[in-house]
Amino acid sequence: MLSFNQQQILDGFRFHPFLLSLLGLLSLSFVAKRLYINPSLISTKKLPPSPPKLPVLGNLHQLSTLTHRSFQSLGAKHGPLMLLHFGNKPVIIVQSADAAKEIMKTNDIVFADKPHTRTARRFFYELRDISVAPYGEYWRKLKSICVLQLLSSKRVQSFGFIREEETSLLMEKINKLSKNLELVNLSELFVSVTNDVICRAVFGRKYGEGEGGKRFLMLLRKVVEYMGSVSIGEFVPWLSWINYVTGFHRRVDKAAREVDGFLEMVVQEHMLINEGVRISRDESRENFVDILMNLYKDDKSGVSVDRDGIKAIILDIIAGGTDTSAATLEWTMSELLRHPIALKTLQNEVREITRGKNIITENDLVKMHYLRAVVKETLRLHPPVPLLVRVARENIKVMGYDISIGTMVLTNTWAIGRDPDSWNEPEKFMPERFLTSSVDFKGLDFELIPFGAGRRGCPGIVFAMVGVELVLANVVKKFEWELPKGTTCENLDMTEQPGFTTHMKNPLLAVATPCYNF
Numbered sequence: 001m002l003s004f005n006q007q008q009i010l011d012g013f014r015f016h017p018f019l020l021s022l023l024g025l026l027s028l029s030f031v032a033k034r035l036y037i038n039p040s041l042i043s044t045k046k047l048p049p050s051p052p053k054l055p056v057l058g059n060l061h062q063l064s065t066l067t068h069r070s071f072q073s074l075g076a077k078h079g080p081l082m083l084l085h086f087g088n089k090p091v092i093i094v095q096s097a098d099a100a101k102e103i104m105k106t107n108d109i110v111f112a113d114k115p116h117t118r119t120a121r122r123f124f125y126e127l128r129d130i131s132v133a134p135y136g137e138y139w140r141k142l143k144s145i146c147v148l149q150l151l152s153s154k155r156v157q158s159f160g161f162i163r164e165e166e167t168s169l170l171m172e173k174i175n176k177l178s179k180n181l182e183l184v185n186l187s188e189l190f191v192s193v194t195n196d197v198i199c200r201a202v203f204g205r206k207y208g209e210g211e212g213g214k215r216f217l218m219l220l221r222k223v224v225e226y227m228g229s230v231s232i233g234e235f236v237p238w239l240s241w242i243n244y245v246t247g248f249h250r251r252v253d254k255a256a257r258e259v260d261g262f263l264e265m266v267v268q269e270h271m272l273i274n275e276g277v278r279i280s281r282d283e284s285r286e287n288f289v290d291i292l293m294n295l296y297k298d299d300k301s302g303v304s305v306d307r308d309g310i311k312a313i314i315l316d317i318i319a320g321g322t323d324t325s326a327a328t329l330e331w332t333m334s335e336l337l338r339h340p341i342a343l344k345t346l347q348n349e350v351r352e353i354t355r356g357k358n359i360i361t362e363n364d365l366v367k368m369h370y371l372r373a374v375v376k377e378t379l380r381l382h383p384p385v386p387l388l389v390r391v392a393r394e395n396i397k398v399m400g401y402d403i404s405i406g407t408m409v410l411t412n413t414w415a416i417g418r419d420p421d422s423w424n425e426p427e428k429f430m431p432e433r434f435l436t437s438s439v440d441f442k443g444l445d446f447e448l449i450p451f452g453a454g455r456r457g458c459p460g461i462v463f464a465m466v467g468v469e470l471v472l473a474n475v476v477k478k479f480e481w482e483l484p485k486g487t488t489c490e491n492l493d494m495t496e497q498p499g500f501t502t503h504m505k506n507p508l509l510a511v512a513t514p515c516y517n518f
C-alpha cells in the first residue's frame with residue numbers, strides 16, 4: 001500500500017541549504033541550454049497539461065510536505081489529469097472521478113503495477129509481500145490466499161470474539177481515565193485497539209503491551225513513515241548520494257533490521273508451537289501465520305512462499321491494517337467533536353438500537369445507517385491514504401493524453417473527495433448527504449475511493465469497517481464527549497501529519513463522562 005510523501009525528498013535540502021544553492025545554479029545552466037531547443041526533440045505525443053518546471057528539480061520545488069494539498073492547488077490551474085516532473089521523472093496526477101475511473105477501471109490492468117523503491121525493497125524482502133509486489137502470478141496467488149484466509153466475510157466474522165473482547169478492554173481503559181478525571185488520548189487508544197485486534201487475528205496473540213509492545217508500535221510507525229517517503233535519489237539518480245549524507249538510507253536499514261528481528265521471532269514462535277511447545281495465545285483457532293506456515297511447508301498449493309515471503313506478508317497486513325483503521329477512528333471522532341449535532345444524532349441512533357443492552361453486536365451495526373454515513377463522510381474528507389500509487393505497464397492514452405510505459409501515476413483520493421464537480425458543499429462535514437445517496441466506498445463509485453479500486457484495491461474493507469464501526473458505536477454509546485478546556489469546535493487543531501497514512505499532527509484529546517442510562 002505504497003503512498004507518497006514529499007517529506008524525505010525535501011529532507012536533504014532542508015538539512016543542507018547549500019545543496020539548494022548548488023541545484024539552483026545547475027538549474028540555471030540547464031535553462032540556458034534549453035533556450036536553444038533542438039526541433040528533433042519536440043515530441044509528437046499529446047502530453048497532459050503541466051506547470052512550468054525547473055530543469056533539475058522538475059516540479060519538486062512546488063510541493064509542500066502535504067503533497068496531496070499541493071497537487072490539488074496545482075490541479076485547479078492545470079486540470080484533473082496533470083503532468084508533473086519529480087526530478088526528470090514524469091509523474092501523472094489524477095484528480096477527478098472520471099480520470100480515476102479511466103485509470104482504475106477502464107485501464108486497470110495497464111496500471112496494476114507499483115513503483116519499486118529502495119525503501120520498499122528493504123522492508124518487504126525484495127517485494128515478496130502483496131502491496132508492493134510486481135503485478136503477476138506471485139502477487140495474484142498471495143492476494144487470493146489473503147482474501148480467502150483472512151479477509152473474507154466469513155473469516156472476518158469468525159474474529160468477532162476478538163473485536164468484542166478488545167473493544168470492552170478499550171471501554172474499561174476510557175472508564176478508568178474518566179474516573180480519574182484524566183484527558184483521554186483517543187489517538188493513542190485507537191492505534192492500540194486496532195493493532196491488538198489485527199495481531200490476534202494474524203498471530204493469535206497481541207504484541208502491543210509493555211515496553212516491547214511500545215517499541216513494536218513505534219517500529220510500525222517508522223515503516224509507514226519511511227514507506228511514504230520517496231527519496232530524491234529515486235528521481236534524480238546522480239543525487240542519490242544525498243540519501244547517504246542525510247542518513248536516510250541508514251535509518252531505513254536500521255528500522256528494517258529491527259522489523260526483521262521482530263518478524264523472525266514471530267515465525268520461530270509459530271514453529272515452536274507447531275512442534276508442540278505451549279505458548280499463550282488464542283488456542284484452538286488457526287490464525288493467519290499458521291496458514292502461511294502451512295503454505296511454506298506444503299508445495300502443493302502451487303505458491304512458493306519462502307520464509308522472507310511470510311515475513312513480508314505479515315508486515316504488509318499489520319502495517320497496512322493498523323494505521324489506516326486508527327486514522328479513520330481518529331478523524332471520525334475529531335469531526336464529531338467539532339459537530340455536536342452530528343455526535344448527538346449518532347448517539348441517539350446507537351442508543352435507540354441497542355437500548356437496554358450492554359453489548360453491541362455486529363447485527364446491531366447493520367441497522368445503524370447514520371453511523372455508516374458518518375464513517376463515509378469522514379473517509380471522503382480524510383482518506384487515510386490520500387494518494388494511490390500505480391505505474392503504467394505499457395504506453396497508453398488516458399482522457400486523450402499519452403502516458404508512457406513506466407510512468408508513475410498518483411491518484412489524489414483526498415482531492416477527489418473534495419471536488420465540487422462531484423460534491424455539494426465539499427468542504428462541509430455533512431453525514432446526511434449519504435443517507436439519501438447510494439455512493440459507497442467499495443471501489444465502484446470513483447468520487448469516493450478511500451480504499452482504492454480495481455485489481456490493486458484494498459482487500460481489507462470488511463475487516464476494517466466492522467472494527468471501526470464497533471469501536472465507534474461503543475465509544476459514543478457509553479460516554480458523553482467534550483473537548484478539553486480551551487479547545488472549541490472552531491479551534492480544534494485539524495492539522496495533518498505528512499506520511500504514508502495521514503493522521504492528525506497532534507493527538508486528539510477529549511474529556512469522557514461515562515453514561516449508564518442506555
Ligand code: HEM
Nearest residue numbers: 001130131321324325385388451452453456457458460464
Ligand atoms: C480504514 C482502513 C483501511 C484503508 C483506508 C485502506 C486503504 C487502502 C488503500 C487506499 C490501498 C491501495 C489501493 C489501491 O492502490 O487501489 C490498500 C491496499 C491494501 N490494503 Fe488496505 N486499507 C485499510 C485497511 C486494511 C486492512 C484492515 C487490511 C488487512 C487486514 C488491509 C490490507 C491491504 C492490502 C494487503 C493492500 C494491498 C493490495 C494490493 O496491492 O493488491 N487494508 N488499502
